[in-house]
Amino acid sequence: MTGVQDRFSLSGRIAVVTGASRGLGVTLCDVLSAAGADIVAVARDEALLEDVAHTVTARGRRCVAVAADLLDSAAAEIVMTRARDEIGIPTILVNNAGMSIPKTLAEQSVEEWDAILALNLRTPWLMARAMAPGMIAQGGGKIVNISSMASKVALTEHGAYVASKAGLNGLTKVMTAEWGPHNIQANAVCPTVVWTPMGERVWGVGDKLARFLEKIPAGRVATPEEVADLVLYLASPASGMINGQEIFVDGGYTAL
Template sequence: MKEFSYPSFDLTGKKALVTGGSKGIGLAIAAGLANAGAKVLITGRDETVLQEVADELSGRNLDVSWKVADVTSKQAVVELFEFIDANFGGIDILVNNAGMNIRKPLVEVEEQDWDKVIGTNLKGIFLVGQQAAKRMIDQKSGCIINISSIMGQVGNPLQTSYAASKGGINQLTKVWAAELAEHNIRVNALAPAYIKTPMTEPFLQDPERLEKLVGRTLLKRMGEAEEMIGPALFFASGASSYVTGQILYVDGGWTAN
């Protein structure tokens, strides 16, 4: 029988950036990557929260540092990667997570609502991904994980700008995978359903709405942020060395129902 080499989820020596890493899905993934051995930089807009989170994770002997960055600003993103160049000497893993939502009926969506959501969720993904790709092309290796959503595939009310941004992320993921494969860079996306996070908590406090959403999933419950760690580690590690251009739905069976 052929001797097999077994996959490893060990990320020792890897350098990772997690945008929107101070709470929710981003925080969980940042902690998971660091626990697997990666040196992790988290970014966000709130300096106080970033510092508190980084200090707490560092107190658990996890290698996590922080940097304030606005992913909607090209200049801020360029400065972020100049910081990474100077202090990390490169980047192996990007988790493109920063995102937001404004839930309104179509006829009530203001232009500024659209611009704010698309600017953060789609333009931000592009700006950060572009800078990461430049470094990864030079080093001829890398892994990009975009955080999408089931809303990039399914239709749900009140999601005009959010769903448009996540559908765009899915297409960016496929295009980047095709373009960057020759440079040994893999690009994939995680598409969760409703995960319990600070962003979804107010929305899920309505018992009737919560019951309806739970009823849409095969597992009959909402997801926990920690349940995003395993899928992220799969994409970030050598365990997925032959996987690129894929959208992995972490949705409790929503899209299969």
């Protein structure tokens, strides 16, 4: 049996993190690189990606910063080409990129609906499809899809977002069924509100957050580190028998 540090180590592994330049994505890159992973950081903002790269390299790890618009269906293959040519074949994928445009079902435009579904649901499929052959060739891999507590519960003014995250959970199970025999574990992490700039923008209006916290037994929202630490576990050898699961980081909200 290997030691605890070895079971949770990502040394020698390469992780692709989408939505890497802001909020949770920055913390994910920091935590995974601290555990020993080299990082392929993907986001639209090239300047912010440079900051992420500095954080990763300061930990002694390599980082490839890929500025790409993941709404473009060709972006996933571009990311994989850059990774393969500059750093090697990744065996960890964290599908973190996502968006929400809070509006009622009646107010949401078709264009907004399509963009939310494209980034939150289509992109994880495209990224996984692009990376799976390399994972299989390397003997296995890890896919962690950042879903949401909203995949299980109704959330007003978030119809497209809820639909996309429920779909992502279903997609995760199909990834498990098709790629599990190749030693690829795919899991969905389902946080409550995470206090990032995006979370603050959506929930920091009036008494919206206070009313929401009344439904959470823990009485607070999640920190980026609490989510990233779970992702680290799911990306590590320690989680080899965890596959196809929806893991909620919600302070007990969905237990009630």
